[in-house]
Amino acid sequence: MGSSLAFLLGVLQLLAATMAAYKKWIPNTNFETASNWDKERVPCARDTICFEKDKVVSVFVRSTHMLTDMYLPLNGEFLLASGSGFAAFDGSWDPGCGSGTVLSFVNAEQHSWFNPKLWQDVSSRVDLEPAGRIFLLDEERVPCQYDHVIFQPETSFSVNLDSSRQEIPVQSISLMGQELSSAEAWAEYLRSPSAAWQFHGNATLQVTGTRCPHSSGCACGNSQDGDRICASLLRAERCPALACHSPLRPLGHCCGVCGAVVTLDFKPEFDLQQYRDRVMQAWLSLPKYAGVQMAISKVHRAQTFLGLLPRGSTPVIQIVLVDGEAGVQTGTAAEQLAADIMGDISQHGEALGIPAGTVEVATGSALGGQVAIHASRQIASGTVLGLLFALLVLGGLLYLHRKGKLRLQALHLPRLWDRAEDLNSPKPESGRGFDNPMFDVELPAAGNVEETLQEMAPEGHQTGSLQSLQGEESALSEEHSASSLEFPHFSKFS
Structure with missing residues (x-):
């Protein structure tokens, strides 16, 4: 008997292990749920009930309620269980009601799909027991792309689907005791009046009916709405202080x-x-x-x-x-x-x-040695990989340049002896230069030499013969040549 029981438990564990995750929606909009009313209690016979006229609601009613007065919204629905309903209060004594007051139905539109606090991870569809030693990351507490979503039977609900995505994929959705596991079945449900009152926001749910195809698992797929998830989770309280x-x-x-x-x-x-x-x-x-x-x-x-x-x-x-x-x-x-x-x-x-x-x-x-060692190894490996990549890029550029497919801009790199020559060359002193008449001065023609010398000579001086002038011109030309060799970088000293 004991071995049979152990085998049965092993089979059940194996079946549970092969099943996808199930996420159950916690809040509801039932009439009998005390948290759905501003006074945190269910209305009694002498109370006046108010629904905001501009709010769309879907309210499940499980039993019959006596009412004094009730203001209904312009649009919405009451889902009545068998034998439930509303009746007018006849004024008889109600021991638990007192004198009565005004109760307002709480707005349920703030219940976001991406609030992890509004979901419960359950181990199986049979017992709906919470999971044990395994916990979920915050993004995975919200239904993932291959999860099953459960809305409890005999409950009404309202879900805000505002998202960074246009479609939110899930494997299946169970509501009102019925499982919808195909795109066709889900599309048919969306055409019903209840769908518009239960789901609202800028995104739509997408039922794929497919499971994760990899034995290594699949990523949750909620990273695009990670900021929205954290904002919903930390709206009421901050992250706890850690030791x-x-x-x-x-x-x-x-x-x-x-x-x-x-x-x-x-x-x-x-x-x-x-x-x-x-x-x-x-x-x-x-x-x-x-x-x-x-x-x-x-x-x-x-x-x-x-x-x-x-x-x-x-x-x-x-x-x-x-x-x-x-x-x-x-x-x-x-x-x-x-x-x-x-x-x-x-x-x-x-x-x-x-x-x-x-x-x-x-x-x-x-x-914190292990953390520091781990970080330093990461930095070192990243540095080595970066240097290797830089060498590969440089080698590729040089290869393309040698093949003539890439032209590199030439760079002038002065040699050491050029620097030494520049340092040994004296710099001209400002204010102590002179005009060299042999540079940038056009020599006169032979026929005009005498006239030119007459113009240049001071008054009272006589000029020499043409032969002596030509001799002087030849001497000046040699001096000009010597000056050009001695000062190669200057055309005019000043």
């Missing part, structure tokens, strides 16, 4: 955590469900890890060029480990579990389809 140094910020989570984050590379044969079961059975079931919780999923890690320019993303498996320790012991149990996981990967990683992994740790201890 650890340099809290970690897992991908897909709104607040920092103490503990450890393990990031795994994976091969196509990696099985996410089997590996999660391996971690739970091998370590999380141990008494020393009784306070540790784990979130494990596929996420997309952003890639950058030289740590600056974004260049897409790559999928990785992220394991987030947190514990219930306090003070300096905060995160230490999670740190030890992360070390056990990495030790197992070093021995069996290839067989599991995990070629590599990294760990980040944040604990209450003042020693």
